[in-house]
């Protein structure tokens with residue numbers, strides 16, 4: 001019995017989040033007496049497969065085909081389902097990214113397996129996996145177990161990648177796509193980048209978010225400046241998104257993104273329960289709000305009462321000064 | 326065009342959760358139930374597609390307890406044509422069992438399109454839509470923010486990290502709706518009155534055994550209020566010092 005890990009490739013490159021999943025798989029495998037960890041890698045002109053060894057994989061099943069240059073739900077599902085069979089896996093792990101969230105239910109359905117999505121902890125008990133997953137946007141935690149094949153997706157930025165161990169190497173085998181162009185029911189015809197190089201909120205180490213207190217879309221430049229100084233990205237409350245100030249993809253919260261950055265700076269955000277649901281796994285929350293009674297201060301690690309238009313630019317300057325030292 | 330919208334009734338997003346005495350599930354006492362917010366986008370899209378086509382039918386399909394009829398009624402008040410409630414005991418159900426039950430009803434209905442929410446805000450599973458598609462052997466595009474349907478063909482935009490994927494597939498298909506797809510309408514008074522006369526067909530179903538079992542529930546250690554650093558820009562140097570030296574996050 002082995003643990004299979006789906007490795008996500010975009011533009012030929014292995015995504016960092018897959019190293020997190022490999023790290024989680026390796027630790028789980030070791031705690032279960034050292035089962036093999038098998039990576040399944042799907043894409044086109046895939047680079048850096050040998051790096052999977054030092055990252056925790058014993059074996060890599062690589063399906064490198066031009067037809068998989070872009071994500072294909074049906075094609076990838078066929079390959080991954082075949083890899084489960086070939087590797088004799090009793091567990092299949094994915095990252096809970098947009099690709100992993102799309103792919104894992106399809107693979108689970110094909111293999112008639114239970115699926116635990118967006119897990120935040122994995123453990124072993126009596127040779128079986130026990131996982132923790134947040135429900136109700138993190139207001140509660142469910143402990144889950146499987147009957148049969150164990151399929152799970154893991155929330156990004158929660159599990160740590162291993163420090164690369166160069167003494168480990170990976171045995172590489174190739175895997176045929178097993179599907180023709182005609183079998184692909186959904187085709188990805190185009191990938192539009194939102195703004196080149198912009199990090200997604202779910203992957204960012206630092207997020208500076210603005211709410212209704214920002215007063216209008218034109219004022220977000222002060223948040224962009226602070227985010228740039230901190231090496232982060234800008235997010236928003238639903239009030240700001242609904243007002244049309246920011247795109248939907250920027251919304252943080254129960255019906256937006258669940259984020260887990262190192263630092264979350266809430267600017268002019270009151271701290272409604274739905275907003276807090278999306279930020280509770282942040283390591284450090286800073287709130288800047290002119291209302292000392294705002295609920296956000298009840299969850300923030302550090303609070304500053306003040307006008308965002310005065311405090312944020314001063315903070316940006318102070319951070320820049322610190323960086324230049 | 327015949328469209329099925331899968332609608333789930335869920336606790337209001339304002340809900341403050343409590344565990345029930347068994348520690349295996351959440352206490353449902355006093356919790357108000359609503360239409361899953363993402364399913365509202367699915368309903369709106371279905372209604373718009375029907376209006377644009379000038380013909381067709383929008384069927385709301387829900388699996389849940391008898392009380393879930395209220396949520397179906399809400400969708401009928403928005404303008405959907407009829408509802409089907411699969412009554413089941415969902416205490417130990419998982420997405421595999423629920424998708425099986427939903428897909429067998431969908432198969433009988435044989436629609437052109439199935440719309441789901443991208444995720445139910447109670448279990449946060451985000452899997453019922455694509456599972457239904459796999460069970461039916463239909464194409465599926467998830468987390469859709471833009472949908473265009475021309476005869477027999479679907480063009481959908483889905484949100485991915487840092488961008489948008491544009492996908493194409495044939496009908497029949499399953500689409501899961503993301504915020505941004507549209508602006509759900511409110512039910513008009515006329516709609517609410519009309520909904521009272523619309524049919525909701527109730528059927529008892531027995532779910533198959535789950536593949537995923539919840540063994541216990543717990544509440545996360547809540548974040549406690551931290552420290553007020555001060556007020557105004559005078560407090561900025563202290564905040565920066567704390568973030569660097571104590572929190573070590575900058």
Ligand SMILES: Cc1cc2nc3c(=O)[nH]c(=O)nc-3n(C[C@H](O)[C@H](O)[C@H](O)COP(=O)(O)OP(=O)(O)OC[C@H]3O[C@@H](n4cnc5c(N)ncnc54)[C@H](O)[C@@H]3O)c2cc1C
Nearest residue numbers: 211212213237238239253254255256268269270275290308
């Ligand atoms: C089903 C449902 C789902 C939802 N999902 C989400 C979600 O995913 N994410 C989300 O964020 N919300 C969500 N909400 C909405 C949520 O309930 C709140 O309405 C929303 O979060 C409020 O946004 P806000 O804090 O920006 O605005 P407000 O609550 O209006 O707060 C603005 C804050 O700015 C402060 N302020 C004003 N001017 C200044 C200034 N010059 N300087 C400093 N501070 C200032 C004010 O003191 C106030 O605290 C959802 C609601 C529902 C019903």
Ligand SMILES: Nc1ncnc2c1ncn2[C@@H]1O[C@H](COP(=O)(O)O)[C@@H](O)[C@H]1O
Nearest residue numbers: 331332388441442444445450451452453
């Ligand atoms: N019990 C149910 N009845 C009807 N539709 C459901 C049910 N559960 C889930 N769905 C649909 O599947 C979507 C995703 O749910 P989930 O996979 O539970 O997050 C929901 O937004 C609904 O459209």
